[in-house]
Amino acid sequence: MSITREKLVDAYTTMVKIRTFEEHAAQLFAEGKIPGFVHLYVGEEAVAAGVCATLRDSDYITSTHRGHGHLISKGGDVKRMMAELFGKRTGYCKGKGGSMHIADMTLGIMGANGIVGGGPPLAAGAGFACKYLGRDDVAVCFFGDGAANQGTTHEAMNLASCWKLPVVFVNENNRYGISCSVDRATCVTDIADKAAAFDMPAVSVDGNDLMAVYEAASEAVERARRGAGPTLIECKTYRQRGHFEGDPAGYRSPEEVAEWKAKDPIPRLEKKLLEMGVLAEDRIREIRAGVLAEVEEAVRFAEESPLPDPSEVTEDVYA
């Protein structure tokens, strides 16, 4: 599996952008500037960046309640994202959706989703549309270990396999559904094992290793594009923060958290890129500074944007 140096640098930049965005969101939430809930993607960046590096704009993704990383990796505009988190009119949903409803159909982002297991049927539908219309685009469904226990996920995987739909199911097994560990809530804790029930190939990879994710996703996406059907990729990873901001996460031991922080995907990739000579220290500083400026600009944009007018409350609603 080959990857260009340019693509590697892009993926690294994306991962740094996700981390920076999330760290700002955490701080702003703590300051009371962000209403509602935010679920942060810190620690899982290699999954979204690795998978989306194999996609094009016309491909689709469905996301989850922990969606910022997916949206940024698929090219989402951080200004409009941050404005949405702030509930401002310039946000992706005009400030009415918040973190869990951001979508951008021009980029194939079918939306973050507050419903656990809400994404898989949407991805199967998008995959069906691609096949029906004769397009070689694919749909990628990000879902968590909690969603792996939902009926909707199994129904979507079954139909995707029956109809050989161009769907890649990407399971982010971060070991916890809210506060419940996968060992307590799931009988078969290796999500990849479940694909056998749908005669679907599956692979389990280190979700904190960008290249491991990229290699698996490249093969799965290529397979989907040539009409060979869906694939399940289980990415074993970890969310470094609580389920939502404000969650003290007392259900995890400090040792466990420390162990996973030692496997943080960003320093891991950075070290490799330095060793390979793909990036030098000064270029890394430049990338980090550029990303920081972009996110700070997004925060300014959000802060300065107007709130929706109460008169707009019934606009853009379906029912």
Next chain:
Amino acid sequence: MALVGIIANPASGKDIRRLVAFGSVFDNQEKVRIVRRVLLGLAAMGMERVCYMPDTYHIVERALRRIQVPLEVFPADFRARGEPSDSTEAARVMEALGTGCVVTLGGDGTNRVVAKGSCAVPVLPISTGTNNVFPAMIEATVAGLAAALVARGLVPEEEATFRSTQLEVLRDGEPADLALVDAVVCDDVFLGSRAVWDIAKVRQIVLNRAAPGSIGFSSIGGLLHAVAPDAPEGLYLELGPGGRPVTAPVAPGLIETVGVTTLRVLGVGDRVEVRGAPAVVALDGEREVEVTGRERVSIRLSPHGPRVVDVERTMAAAARRGVLAPRRRGGRPCPATPNVPTS
């Protein structure tokens, strides 16, 4: 009191070869069922104590939920991290406890990391991986019986086992890693998803086992010159254009024709230099060693591999000794049972 170890790897049989080839996912619930039968075999043969590797899927604990066996079953005393190093640590602990035989569930990769922890305790490898040359596809019940026969000394070790060779990876002459079947040099810079499937990237192959009927890189060598598991020799192959074409099953469902430009039989102690950098050396099918060019990397055939339990040989020795079919005191041996027609 005799002790048997069980190392069941929850991560085996799930790598990218399910995607790039046609490998089956080996689900952990099947490993639970296999361990269950191993435990029943051990108990039937009079074992009393079993030490197991703690793992994230709790394979052995789950196996015990459905059976009642007169065994003291306890975990090796360390915290599982869900990493390959768990198997290495478990092997180390089991050796320190004086274990008489370790039953492993995994593929070549699993047994490699077990060997990194201990080569002293006889290992009985049951195949639950992908490209399996080192472990065997054997019925777990019989494996349990055989492990107990060895651990309890009912069959002498020299009749039940053989000493495998292994391949040592040397960095600037110092041992850095090992392989039990093959060490393969590929044009790559990342360890990534670990497996090797793009044969066009493979430059050099070093084997200490080669059989025409096996799968993976070992089959390429085996089709040219077979090397038995207990033979003190190995093979060195270079691949490239214009070489002798060899068509071999390099992964499940993946049959490739490669050009072999060099074939050399290796003796114990012979060393092969890794040429060209950057490169990655895959050990037993998994990319493990990055070669940056800043140091000399070589591969040496060593006679000090693990001692391996041969189940067929063990059961044959047990039969010769009448361990499972003792003669009645003062009586004559049972007459052979005639074949009974079934229809």
